[in-house]
Structure formats: C-alpha cells, structure tokens
Amino acid sequence: MYDYLLHQEINSALLKFRIGKEEDDLSFYSRLIANGSTIQSLYHELYKQHPRAGTQFNLLIDTLAAAHKIRKPALKKTDVAKAEKGHWFLSNEITGMSLYVDQFCGSLSNLGDKLSYFDKLGVNFLHLMPLFESPAGESDGGYAVSDFRKINDRFGTLEDLIALQQKMNTAGMYLMTDFVMNHTSRLQEWAIKAKEGDPHYQEYFYMYDDRTMPDIFEQTMPDIFPETAPGSFTYVPECDKWVMTVFHNYQWDLNFSNPAVFVEMLNIILFYANLGMDVLRIDAPAFIWKEPGTTCQNLPKAHTLLRLLKQCVQVVSPGMALLGEAIVAPKEIMYYFGTGNYTAKECDFAYNATQMALQWDALATGDTRVMLAAQHELLKKPYGSSWITYTRCHDDIGLGYDDYMIQQASFNPYQHRKFLKDFYSGNTPGSTATGALFSVNPKTQDARISGTLASLCGLEKAISNNDEAAINTAINRIILMQACSFFIGGLPMLFYGDEVGYTNDYSYLSNPAKNYDNRWMHRPVIDWNKNNNIEMEGSSEQRIFKATQQLISLRKRLSMVADLSNLTWLTPYNIHVAGFLRQKEDQRLFCFFNFKNEVAFVDWQAVKEKGNPPIVLYDHWNQQEHLVGRDREFLIIEPYSFSLLEAK
Incomplete structure (x- = not known):
C-alpha cells in the first residue's frame, strides 16, 4: 500500500545525501521503496508508543541513505554479483575457518601473509573472532567492546583490516566478523556518559535507582555464568544506580526498547557492511529484548528486531548475510530463520x-x-x-x-x-x-x-x-x-x-x-x-591436514552437497551408524558414518528405500566401487570410518 508520508521521508533523505540517478543509486532507491513499508511496520511494532518514535524513524531512513552514499563502488559491484547467484552462501564451494587473530598469527597484517596456508587447505571463508577494542583484563575474549569502530591495538589498525579484506577479495575469499549487539563494555563511550549521570545515555541501558526492578527481573532470569558471574545486575557507585549485566559485571546490556539504541547500532552494522564484510555474526541475539516476568531470552520482539535489522541491511548491503549466534533448543532455533511472512527473512545463518x-x-x-x-x-x-556446521568452536x-x-x-x-x-x-x-x-x-x-x-x-x-x-x-x-x-x-x-x-x-x-x-x-x-x-x-599433523584437505576438495566437487534443503535421513539398520542422502536432481550421494569402535554392517536396503534403487555406488572417500547387493547383504564400514557413496 502506498504511504505518502513514508515516500516523502525517503525522498527527503535522497535529497539530503544527494543520491541521484546513477545505476547503483536507482538500485538503492528501488530496494528502499520495496522494503520501506516493511521497515516502517516492523519499527512501529517495536516503537510506536515511544515518545521519540517519529524522530528516530526519520533518523533511521537518513542512516540508510548515508551508508549507501559512502559504500564503495567495488562493494556495490560485489552486491550485484552475489544477487545474480541467488542465495550465494548456500554453495558447496565455501568452507570456513574461525580463528583468533592474535592466537593464530599475531596481527591482521600477518594474517594477510597466511592466505596461501588457507588456499592449500581449501578454506576460502574466514571468521575473525572479535577484533574491536575491548579492555585488557575484562574483555570476555573480545565480547566486551569499548569502541565499535576501532580495532584493538594488539591486532593492528582499521587500515590493516581493510587491506586484509581487499587481499581476501582478490583471492576469492569471504570474510565474517562479530557484531556484539547485546551489550557494551562499561568503558564504552555511552556507558561512561551514563556513569557520569547523563540521563540521555542512561536510557541506553537498563539502569535503576534501587533494587525494585532488578529483583523483579531476577525472579525469572536464569544465571548465565553461575560460577563466575552470578546475578544479572551490578551496582554502579559513580551514579548510585543498578545496571543490567547479564553476562559479566563489566558488560552492560543495551536497552533496545529505546529506538535511539537501535538506530545507533544499525549505524555500526552498516559501518561493518561498508568495510566489506560478507557475513556479520550477531552475538547473543536471544538476549537482545528484555521484559520483566520472563527469562529475557528468545522473546517475540527479539525476532521483530532482527527482522527489522535484516530489512535495513538488504537495502544498503544486499550482499551481506547475517548469522544469528543463538545457541538454543532445537525447536527454538528455527524461529531465528523467521516465521510466517518472514520465513527465511530474519537470519540467513544459525549455528x-x-x-x-x-x-x-x-x-x-x-x-x-x-x-x-x-x-x-x-x-x-x-x-x-x-x-x-562445526565440530568445535571457541x-x-x-x-x-x-x-x-x-x-x-x-x-x-x-x-x-x-x-x-x-x-x-x-x-x-x-x-x-x-x-x-x-x-x-x-x-x-x-x-x-x-x-x-x-x-x-x-x-x-x-x-x-x-x-x-x-x-x-x-x-x-x-x-x-x-x-x-x-x-x-x-x-x-x-x-x-x-x-x-x-x-x-x-x-x-x-x-x-x-x-x-x-x-x-x-x-x-x-x-x-x-x-x-x-x-x-x-606425522599426526600431516595426516589430519591431508584428510581435512581431501574432505574440503571432495565437498567442492560434489554439487549435491550445496544446502538446497536436500537432506534425507536414511534407515541404516544399525544403531552405530548415521546415514543420510544428499540429492540434486538425478545426482545422489549416500553418506554413512560409523561412530562405533567396531566394524559396522549396513544392510543394502538402506540405499534402496528412497526412490530408484542404485545399482553401482562409488565411494569417494575410500575410492572404491560397490555393486549394491541384495537385502541382508551388507556395506562394511571400518571402525570410526565413513563412506560417501555416489550413485552411478
């Protein structure tokens, strides 16, 4: 439905930032018009009753226009290339590695010199653990950010990150970094101003004059780190207030019921997008919306906020995907992909x-x-x-x-x-x-x-x-x-x-x-x-590296392994074996994994149950061909081994 006032606000932003009739400007305008009513609807769902809702919405639209205006032509070109591929991140040709820069090689500039190592292994996607400034001694591994726009000195500089991104882009590699959305360090600028008594910035956090509201919240909020950081509030003597600190006492939870906080954080997200991030990992999204009388986790408005964020990102940097780091129960995790009209329109990835x-x-x-x-x-x-997908993370x-x-x-x-x-x-x-x-x-x-x-x-x-x-x-x-x-x-x-x-x-x-x-x-x-x-x-290093290298190479060659919602679990007729089928049109890959320290026998019936029974299977891992036998005849899998069987 056409909304005159919304259209006028969009036109005002275009004029303010001198966004004209160039091809990429027209593409931005088209995306903003297409997403504008949805952005407005989601925003009103969260903030319609807030006294500064109108002012902050206008600032949100300005924030989108300003971010587009400074987006580099090379990144806009990449957006187009990704759009032509469709869901580019579903590809079987992408394999990632997550690492701490300082632990791995010391600095961002050194990491640029290690790209040949990743190329040798087959890795073409890097997740760099938190890079931005956090205080020594209370950084929580970088997740207590004191400056969202400054690289921590021990890693290098922002210019080093930009140089690395350009090297990776030339090498055909993808880059992901973390966005710590739920909280800041108590030494971050807004927290310091709140501590000094500035009421504007005190509204950026959950701050209270006494224990009344903290006690109400804590009746239903579970402890995240009961051993090392019990409780969810910390007393701040400098301003004689209690502040919500769900994770550690030096991490102050941001109050997203204040639209100014959303707009500030959106501006930071678009700053990361304009650094050239291919994926942005949103840390702890389950915690971003708080309401008394609840666990303050996985609340409906947390999903509304993520959907609003996704719509905004699509307007400015449509090539950047979002990963929601929600480590929650199996049924709960599905909500982070979006539901109803927003199915597959919330987070692009989840762990x-x-x-x-x-x-x-x-x-x-x-x-x-x-x-x-x-x-x-x-x-x-x-x-x-x-x-x-992963077996181990930080x-x-x-x-x-x-x-x-x-x-x-x-x-x-x-x-x-x-x-x-x-x-x-x-x-x-x-x-x-x-x-x-x-x-x-x-x-x-x-x-x-x-x-x-x-x-x-x-x-x-x-x-x-x-x-x-x-x-x-x-x-x-x-x-x-x-x-x-x-x-x-x-x-x-x-x-x-x-x-x-x-x-x-x-x-x-x-x-x-x-x-x-x-x-x-x-x-x-x-x-x-x-x-x-x-x-x-x-050597053990050579054996593990070589095997990992082979797995990556195999995965890149087998197009049916792309994530096309094409996974079917098989009946392996053996409780020690997990088996599934990956299928793309007439290409089929039967995968069996023996988790027992004994030889496993898998009845050939397991590969005959799903469609046209194969006659010949080639095991890509063990490099041998199998004629599919009769029922009650078996595929034999060695202890702690597996078979990757393509139907021929």
Whole structure:
C-alpha cells in the first residue's frame, strides 16, 4: 500500500545525501521503496508508543541513505554479483575457518601473509573472532567492546583490516566478523556518559535507582555464568544506580526498547557492511529484548528486531548475510530463520549447535539413536537459509537437546547427560577424552564441556601414553567428526588448530585475565613450527591436514552437497551408524558414518528405500566401487570410518 508520508521521508533523505540517478543509486532507491513499508511496520511494532518514535524513524531512513552514499563502488559491484547467484552462501564451494587473530598469527597484517596456508587447505571463508577494542583484563575474549569502530591495538589498525579484506577479495575469499549487539563494555563511550549521570545515555541501558526492578527481573532470569558471574545486575557507585549485566559485571546490556539504541547500532552494522564484510555474526541475539516476568531470552520482539535489522541491511548491503549466534533448543532455533511472512527473512545463518552436540553424543556412546531422534526438528530449517556446521568452536559444548530425544533412544536423560559430562572430562573408566567441565551450576549440576577436538577425541591422552594404536584411533575419530559436519548440509566451519590436531593449550592458566575460564584451553596459540609438520609424511599433523584437505576438495566437487534443503535421513539398520542422502536432481550421494569402535554392517536396503534403487555406488572417500547387493547383504564400514557413496 502506498504511504505518502513514508515516500516523502525517503525522498527527503535522497535529497539530503544527494543520491541521484546513477545505476547503483536507482538500485538503492528501488530496494528502499520495496522494503520501506516493511521497515516502517516492523519499527512501529517495536516503537510506536515511544515518545521519540517519529524522530528516530526519520533518523533511521537518513542512516540508510548515508551508508549507501559512502559504500564503495567495488562493494556495490560485489552486491550485484552475489544477487545474480541467488542465495550465494548456500554453495558447496565455501568452507570456513574461525580463528583468533592474535592466537593464530599475531596481527591482521600477518594474517594477510597466511592466505596461501588457507588456499592449500581449501578454506576460502574466514571468521575473525572479535577484533574491536575491548579492555585488557575484562574483555570476555573480545565480547566486551569499548569502541565499535576501532580495532584493538594488539591486532593492528582499521587500515590493516581493510587491506586484509581487499587481499581476501582478490583471492576469492569471504570474510565474517562479530557484531556484539547485546551489550557494551562499561568503558564504552555511552556507558561512561551514563556513569557520569547523563540521563540521555542512561536510557541506553537498563539502569535503576534501587533494587525494585532488578529483583523483579531476577525472579525469572536464569544465571548465565553461575560460577563466575552470578546475578544479572551490578551496582554502579559513580551514579548510585543498578545496571543490567547479564553476562559479566563489566558488560552492560543495551536497552533496545529505546529506538535511539537501535538506530545507533544499525549505524555500526552498516559501518561493518561498508568495510566489506560478507557475513556479520550477531552475538547473543536471544538476549537482545528484555521484559520483566520472563527469562529475557528468545522473546517475540527479539525476532521483530532482527527482522527489522535484516530489512535495513538488504537495502544498503544486499550482499551481506547475517548469522544469528543463538545457541538454543532445537525447536527454538528455527524461529531465528523467521516465521510466517518472514520465513527465511530474519537470519540467513544459525549455528547447528544441536547437531554438533549430537555428534559428540554419538562418539561417546557409539549409538546414533539420540542423533536420529532430533532430526525431525532440524529438518524444519527453511530453504534460503543455512546452517553453520562445526565440530568445535571457541565456545563450550552444551548438551541442549531435549530430554524426549534422549528418552526415544531408551536412555535416562539425567544419567545420559551425566555420562557424557563424565566421559569428556575424563572421569569415566575407559574414557580417552581429556576435557573439562565449564560453568557448572551447583544447584542443577548442569555444565558444558571444554576441550579441543583432538583432546576430546583422545589424541592428547594417546600421545601422552606414546600409544600408536590409540593415536590412529583418535585421528580416525577426528576425521569422522569433521566429515559428518562437512556433508550434513550448511557452511562447514573449522576451528583453527583442528586442521592439524592441536591438543589442549594450558598456557591460559598463567594468565590472570584468562585463568578463570577453561574455554581458553581449546583456543590455542599457534606454533607455526608444529603447523609446518603438515609437510612431514606420517606425522599426526600431516595426516589430519591431508584428510581435512581431501574432505574440503571432495565437498567442492560434489554439487549435491550445496544446502538446497536436500537432506534425507536414511534407515541404516544399525544403531552405530548415521546415514543420510544428499540429492540434486538425478545426482545422489549416500553418506554413512560409523561412530562405533567396531566394524559396522549396513544392510543394502538402506540405499534402496528412497526412490530408484542404485545399482553401482562409488565411494569417494575410500575410492572404491560397490555393486549394491541384495537385502541382508551388507556395506562394511571400518571402525570410526565413513563412506560417501555416489550413485552411478
């Protein structure tokens, strides 16, 4: 429906920023007109009752126009190229790696010199962990930002980031960085002004004169870090007020019920877009909207806010995708892709944290039934959106899948989770894992798991015991875990160090800024002498790197692995094996993964159930051809191994 006043506001912004009749200006105008009424509707859903709603909406439109005006021609050209591909990020040709710049190679300028390493591996997408300024000693790994526009000195400068982005663009690589949306550092400019008593900036946060509202909020808000940061509010003596601090006392939660906060943060997002980010990772989106009497997580208006953000981003930088870092229950995660009229129009990506945890479940138990019980929820992901798939990331491993999924596998949920925690912390007889429990809740005994991929798969213990057979088994587990996450659908994201089998790094214990947080054990400092062992035939580094390299290469060659909502789970007739089909037109890839330390026998009926039964299958991983046998004849899969079978 035509809205005269909205159209006039858009025209006013175009005139103010001298946006004319050039081709890219006309494209921007078309997108703004097409999205304008939706932007206005979503904005009013959030802010219509706010006394400054009209003024801030006008400023929002101006913010979009200003960001377009300064967007570089090269980035506008990239937007067009991505638009011509459709959903460019669904491609099977993209493989990512997540890393801390300082831990990996020291600085952004050094990272530019490492691009040949990624090219050798096959990685063409980098997620750089938080880069922007955060105070030493209370940075939360960079997630307590004190300046959203200044690169932390230890990484380099903004010019270094721009130079890296240009190098990556020339090399055909993609770049993602973090946007810490929920909170700021208490040393950030707005927080400092609020602390000094400025009422305008105090409204940017949840600040109260006494404990009345904090007590009401805390009746229903769970503790995020019960061990190290209990409670959700912190007293600020400088202004004699209480401020909401959901994560740590030095991270002040932003009050998005104030439209000025949304416009300020949108301006920062578009600043990142104009640096050339291909994907922006929105940290902790589940927490961005707060209401008393709720858990203040996953609230409906959090989704409204994300949808508004997506519409605005599409207007200025349509080539930039958004990743919502919502680590929530399987049913809850689907809402972050959007629902109803906004299906696949909220976040383009979400982490498949459920599948990641289910793979660790299967590895510990040798039983895939819990994994299979969860898939009906995960398959609800809409076409046009995608997963980030991974076996390990900078964070802990949570066991957040639902109890009924565990019960369907005939396990007791409490005992099952206790077994997994004990197994991966090395407290179960026969466990090969060397991990640790993170954020143990003394009341509920809930906890998450820390440790590198290699250490949790047994490599650390095997090397310590100088046990060659155990080393071989651990390496097989590592590659099995990576293969399953690579081929299940989505954009696979390696965590740095995993490509060469880094075990736990305990150097964090001697650093007072880190020693309280055992997640730093799986955030290693890279020793490039160790990484150079990828050239040493037979070394664990060479074996893991080569296998990872082969998986990436295979995935790029097999177009049916693109995330086209083309995943079908198979009946493997063996509880130790997970099996699924990836199909694109007449191309079919049957994938089977044996999570047991025993030979698995998979009835050939498993590949005959879905459509036209294949006669010949070629196993791309094991490089052998199979004639599909009769029922009650078997595909044989070695312990902790897998088959990637293309129908011929």
